[in-house]
Amino acid sequence: EAQVTQNPRYLITVTGKKLTVTCSQNMNHEYMSWYRQDPGLGLRQIYYSMNVEVTDKGDVPEGYKVSRKEKRNFPLILESPSPNQTSLYFCASSPLTLVRPDSPLHFGNGTRLTVT
Amino acid sequence: AQSVTQLGSHVSVSEGALVLLRCNYSSSVPPYLFWYVQYPNQGLQLLLKYTSAATLVKGINGFEAEFKKSETSFHLTKPSAHMSDAAEYFCAVSDQGGKLIFGQGTELSVKP
Numbered sequence: 001e002a003q004v005t006q007n008p009r010y011l012i013t014v015t016g017k018k019l020t021v022t023c024s025q026n027m028n029h030e031y032m033s034w035y036r037q038d039p040g041l042g043l044r045q046i047y048y049s050m051n052v053e054v055t056d057k058g059d060v061p062e063g064y065k066v067s068r069k070e071k072r073n074f075p076l077i078l079e080s081p082s083p084n085q086t087s088l089y090f091c092a093s094s095p096l097t098l099v100r101p102d103s104p105l106h107f108g109n110g111t112r113l114t115v116t
Numbered sequence: 117a118q119s120v121t122q123l124g125s126h127v128s129v130s131e132g133a134l135v136l137l138r139c140n141y142s143s144s145v146p147p148y149l150f151w152y153v154q155y156p157n158q159g160l161q162l163l164l165k166y167t168s169a170a171t172l173v174k175g176i177n178g179f180e181a182e183f184k185k186s187e188t189s190f191h192l193t194k195p196s197a198h199m200s201d202a203a204e205y206f207c208a209v210s211d212q213g214g215k216l217i218f219g220q221g222t223e224l225s226v227k228p
Contacts, residue, residue, distance in 0.1 A: 107159030
């Protein structure tokens with residue numbers, strides 16, 4: 001089954017304790033992206049990757065890191081989480097490329113992160 | 117820079133009534149526009165997309181949207197609401213370079 005898999009689904013942590021949220025897709029998509037969803041703000045893009053070893057900042061990259069060492073995986077790293085990073089996070093992948101910019105996103109089921 | 121505005125964070129309709137969810141965009145290039153739906157505790161799913169082939173776009177579950185360049189709008193409609201349509205709906209615009217900008221979302225409630 002074609003899917004985007006995020007882990008964990010729920011995570012509670014404390015301020016400053018490094019964490020990683022994993023994301024994997026099995027559709028051989030070039031494009032992957034991370035979003036955070038907050039009430040009243042919709043989805044805001046954190047980072048995206050057009051291909052392996054290529055990553056770019058979205059609208060809210062501060063406090064986050066990503067890496068794209070292989071096509072299927074795109075982990076989100078919070079080196080020193082803070083309470084304002086408490087949010088619902090979504091990973092997405094797409095066949096989107098510069099010559100196929102209308103390709104839709106396929107989303108994972110989300111990771112709800114709480115930082116105390 | 118691209119931006120998206122969804123008018124109304126909550127919309128409530130009766131079952132069988134018309135659904136109208138509003139989306140206005142701004143874009144410095146010809147836009148690619150999308151509507152996504154999010155059911156509780158799930159990720160987003162594509163409803164439909166506009167790619168300049170036709171101004172009236174039909175999507176899944178009986179939804180459609182009309183692209184109006186003069187009004188910079190891409191409103192989502194469904195002639196007759198069903199209880200299963202209750203969800204949050206997001207309009208989005210692509211900048212063609214990999215950035216997808218989402219609106220704030222509209223929560224649709226359907227009353228029996």
